Amino acid sequence: MPLVAANWKMNPTNEDDALDLVRGVLSVARGHADRVEVAIFPPFVWLSSVGAVLAESGVKLGAQDTFWEMSGAYTGEVSPAMLKGWCQWVIVGHSERRLYLGETDEMVAKKTAAALSSELGVIMCVGELADHYDAGTSDQVVSAQVKAGLANCSADDSARLVIAYEPVWAIGTGKNADPEHAYKTMRLIRRVVGEMIGAGAARKVRILYGGSVNSKNVQQYVELPLCDGALVGGASLNAEDFAQIVKVTAEVYGHR
Ligand code: PGA
Numbered sequence: 001m002p003l004v005a006a007n008w009k010m011n012p013t014n015e016d017d018a019l020d021l022v023r024g025v026l027s028v029a030r031g032h033a034d035r036v037e038v039a040i041f042p043p044f045v046w047l048s049s050v051g052a053v054l055a056e057s058g059v060k061l062g063a064q065d066t067f068w069e070m071s072g073a074y075t076g077e078v079s080p081a082m083l084k085g086w087c088q089w090v091i092v093g094h095s096e097r098r099l100y101l102g103e104t105d106e107m108v109a110k111k112t113a114a115a116l117s118s119e120l121g122v123i124m125c126v127g128e129l130a131d132h133y134d135a136g137t138s139d140q141v142v143s144a145q146v147k148a149g150l151a152n153c154s155a156d157d158s159a160r161l162v163i164a165y166e167p168v169w170a171i172g173t174g175k176n177a178d179p180e181h182a183y184k185t186m187r188l189i190r191r192v193v194g195e196m197i198g199a200g201a202a203r204k205v206r207i208l209y210g211g212s213v214n215s216k217n218v219q220q221y222v223e224l225p226l227c228d229g230a231l232v233g234g235a236s237l238n239a240e241d242f243a244q245i246v247k248v249t250a251e252v253y254g255h256r
Pocket of ligand 1: 212213
């Protein structure tokens with residue numbers, strides 16, 4: 001089943017707006033829950049109240065990050081053991097965390113393994129910077145990120161593992177990757193995942209596209225043969241736009 005994930009990032013700034021947004025999304029997403037897996041990633045502080053709205057709806061809840069230890073003296077961090085009771089999913093290695101918080105591939109690998117060991121599903125983000133794209137080194141950068149990020153994973157993790165290919169130059173910029181570039185990179189990702197956990201298991205790992213996805217351009221990505229859905233930032237803050245992304249994805253996969 002395809003997955004459409006809403007990464008709210010550090011939005012909205014108050015709980016009432018968060019609840020309005022999730023109710024708006026739910027009113028439409030609920031009708032497609034049998035054809036598209038939908039997951040909402042609010043900020044940590046709204047996980048409980050957004051989760052209460054989503055209860056029994058079939059729409060999943062996720063956290064935008066996690067730490068790699070389960071408990072201890074790690075000020076400000078939230079562990080997979082804590083999230084397990086609230087969420088089904090967690091995002092790791094988002095480019096904004098790599099950029100602003102200095103997250104390394106090694107940290108991403110530790111977070112991925114810790115979250116999987118707590119039975120959370122993991123969306124691991126990879127993607128090249130504009131400089132890499134311009135220099136023609138996207139493939140090297142992305143395959144190194146995938147290899148390093150999956151260093152502690154095995155074939156058993158495949159059903160709960162998702163890789164989001166997000167060219168960093170396309171995130172929040174309104175610039176979209178050419179579908180041909182996205183397709184080639186996803187094919188590379190599938191191959192590298194296969195090298196890491198075995199080709200059979202790699203086929204179960206879903207691959208998403210992310211980077212300025214909206215209701216008008218989502219079709220060209222979810223139509224790609226290797227694309228299993230989308231990770232949506234900005235457009236997920238508008239309930240109508242996000243619901244339309246879910247609807248288009250359901251239609252495309254309904255015809256496969
Ligand atoms: P965007 O963000 O859709 O606003 O480009 C995507 C993401 O960062 O996951």
